[in-house]
Amino acid sequence: MSTILTENGVRKMDEGDPLATYRDQFYLPKDVVYLDGNSLGAAPKAAFDELETAAKTEWADQLIRSWRGADWWVLGEKLGNQLAELIGAGPDQVTVCDTTSINIYKALHAALSLRPDRSVILTEAEGFPTDSYIAEGVQSVRDRTELRLEDLDEDTIEDYLDETVAVVLINHIDYRSASVRNMKAITEKIHAAGAIAVWDLCHSAGIYPVDLEAANADFAAGCTYKYLNGGPGSPAFIYAAKRHHGSFSQPLSGWWGHVEPFAFEPNYTGDTGIRRLLCGTQPILSMRALKASLDMYDTVDMAAVRKKSQSLTSLFIDLVDQECDGLGVTVISPRDADARGSQVSLAHGNGAAIVHALTERGVIGGFREPNVMRFGFAPLYLTHHDVWLSVAHLKEVLETEAWREDRFNAAGKIS
The missing domain is CATH 3.90.1150.10 (Aspartate Aminotransferase, domain 1)
Incomplete structure (x- = not known):
């Protein structure tokens, strides 16, 4: 300067x-200067109109008919397609659902299912703690699965990649320092070692022009209540590259992820698309608040x-x-x-x-x-x-x- x-x-x-x-x-x-949108975004005015319509008209008046009449049943996928534009994903590869922690749990299991001959989850020692906590949880319910916590970056990651690593979970933007990682270069190194790349986009979505497809990422997850202004506790999102659809499995095999959810079959058969990553009934009111922000982002x-x-x-x-x-x-x-x-x-x-x-x-x-x-x-x-x-x-x-x-x-x- x-x-x-x-x-x-x-x-x-x-x-x-x-x-x-x-x-x-x-x-x-x-008289407030709000510099905490990286934890909770400000409230879009249109969110209150969305909530009022969803509560007073669709719920109060239309009752259960709104699952079809108001598209509640496919709201997660519709929002996912809007959000996909912000993170460089193609259509029908993103859905809005659950929380970041739950979605990371599903993504790690999905990645492990694609590499059955490997046993190691590799993630950051200094990343946002929910990532390593969830990785510990995944390890605890799987036989012969090892968790390694290391200092991961573009210059160091190859030191920790070997033929035992099945999946690497890594943050795109660091939550403490805001350092940005080179997603494409790191993903290339992960793939060269034969592993699957799972990206945490909590501090990227809505603020940084992410391009998951250009980076050839496998899975990604993130929240919507930070820069995406979805509101406190708004549902998260999960991305799965189209090339993996129909091939992975995940353990939260609820009825929403079934290929024919209203067939009410006794055994689970997963959907062949992004819905395979769904579990149960979603928080429609929170999703409608998020819709207001994503509608705004359509013009940004x-x-x-x-x-x-x-x-x-x-x-x-x-x-x-x-x-x-x-x-x-x-x-x-x-x-x-x-x-x-x-x-x-x-x-x-x-x-x-x-x-x-x-x-x-x-x-x-x-x-x-x-x-x-x-x-x-x-x-x-x-x-x-x-x-x-x-x-x-x-x-x-x-x-x-x-x-x-x-x-x-x-x-x-x-x-």
Whole structure:
């Protein structure tokens, strides 16, 4: 950074923003700068209309007829096809269902079923914990299955791949640092070793132009309540490459995944398509809230989202460098915008208290142990001026050491 950034100069960065009109499509509390969309996205206004229609008309008036009349029965696949456009998947390869953890459980079992002569699940030692927890659960119910936790990246992954590895589970964007992995290069290395690639897209979907088909990924899963703004607990999604349809098995063999669910046969025969990854009845109301956001995304240019994301996060880093130098914070996210997702993480020994102090001032971020302050930047509803305001508050909290107040240090955990 060679020039001094000013508030007026930052305001000019918002002029001509092609995404500016989307901000008004969200409920945003007054005097709040919301930098936690990487944990829970803001509420689209249209979600409440969707919920009202689903509850008052389709449920209350139409009752069970809405399973067919309102397309509830195929809603997961319809949403999956909308979402597929955002993650580079072809039609009928994505469905919305269940939770990320459940979908990873299914994907790992599916991958193992495709490599019956291999026994090892390889995943990250420092990835988001649900991935390794679920992998442990898969290991616990399978004979002769081994779990290996390693430091996986493009430069290291080949060190851990051998003829025993059946499946590799890896995050596309790291939840702590926001480092972006080269999906295509890593998948090629996994395939060269004869293994199956399962990608966790929780911090990618809706914010980064993922291309699963170009990367030749096998399976992927992710949540919809972060950058996709589906609402708290909104259902997750799962992807299975078309080449694997009809070939894999997964243990949650509920009736929704049956090839003829209304035949009510005594034995299970899995569907030959993406529905094989379904289990039971899905949360229709939550899905309808998600539909509002995906309908919005149908009109969004993901290249513009990525460009603005890089601009917002780069500005945040530049302002932290300019305004907070010598105040004890360290940028731990990549400084190269191409290597960074839509989050900037700062390290500070009292990070939790600082985030609490910022929240009281209306700047809402997040914290992850042991010392990581996470600030997520959602281009559909944030401005460059929001970034200026957030760093101004951060500087004041650090300079005054307001975070030392007892109430900030006694506050509970932050999601």
